[in-house]
Amino acid sequence: MDRFSFLGNPQDEGLFDIYSRQRVLTFILLVTLMTFLPLSIKNFVIGETLLGFCLLAFELSLVIEVFGILRLNRNILGYRPPLFLLAISMVLSIHVFGTLATYWVFPVVTSIVLLVPKKMAMLANGGIILTSAVAALPHQEPTVTLRFILALLFCVSIAHYVIETVRKLQANLSYLSTRDSLTGALNRHQLDVSLITASEKAKMEQATCIAAIDIDYFKDVNDVHGHDVGDQVIKTVVKLINCHCRKADLLFRLGGDEFLLLFDNTKAESALKIMRTIGQEVAKGIVETCPEVDSVTLSTGIAESIVGEELELWVKRADLALYEAKHAGRNQVKVNDANHFYSEKVVDLKTSCH
């Protein structure tokens, strides 16, 4: 089960990031305990044992779930058991206390919209509204129940609309803050976190590669054909790199005509083949998108991770391999393996392209 499902998934519909999620969960837990614990004790005291028990079970399930997320980094029960127990408690409470207890339904349905994934929130709220109305019917005029339902529907619709708008806004902001505006590649700020994750994986002997990529003589493209054509070349290069990578491979634009491709679980030999193909495709692809440009080639330096190696050194090895590729005449891919600091694995793309 997804550990973030309680407060939405940060990848798609999350309303809270990993840091605020912790605070929000703790806050929810405290408020719930402060509100429902006295209520459940009161119900035991006045003899409403079943209601007291349901409320207590709800609180307990919430404590277990929040503890699992915050301390153990995983779901123990999931959000469904607390949600179910809360819904049962609401309906039971209306059944016992009548109209007075219906006031609780408003904050509960609103909180559900905020905290639970969209589809589940709609389903749960639909069920709560319907069963609460049925439970309230014997205690009040049917017209009052109708007003109760309408007010709840109004409340839930507004909450859903606002949350959806905030989610979309948040997704846009998150995209803008992580991506390069020209190409859509990840920006430099995202690199550190991704490299640390890759380096952690490398420690577990899941070797992977990084490729430092640079467009050859890009300044000349700008000088001869203008900045707009230069932009078009950069966009085409990114598009072609993305076309030949898997979803899990991450492409970063470090600035200007420099890129870093972080492969997922890929050995140097495979990375070399992929980069060679990309080099060939770029040479062909640019002719189609920017016919005025004679030719565009890439120089690439690849370094495979080594268990125990410092992150900085890994990146530096890729940079050095790129430097070597440039100095060996550009339009080629160099692999830097640790045994031979400057590998001889050079593929000259000039011969394969023409």
Ligand SMILES: Nc1nc2c(ncn2[C@@H]2O[C@H](COP(=O)(O)OP(=O)(O)OP(=O)(O)O)[C@@H](O)[C@H]2O)c(=O)[nH]1
């Ligand atoms: N069109 C365009 N040009 C850019 C952008 N960012 C940086 N540049 C230009 O990219 C060029 C990079 O040139 P250099 O770093 O000298 O590299 P180069 O000409 O490719 O030379 P080598 O890498 O040695 O082959 C500079 O002229 C920058 O002005 C951009 O977003 N769009």
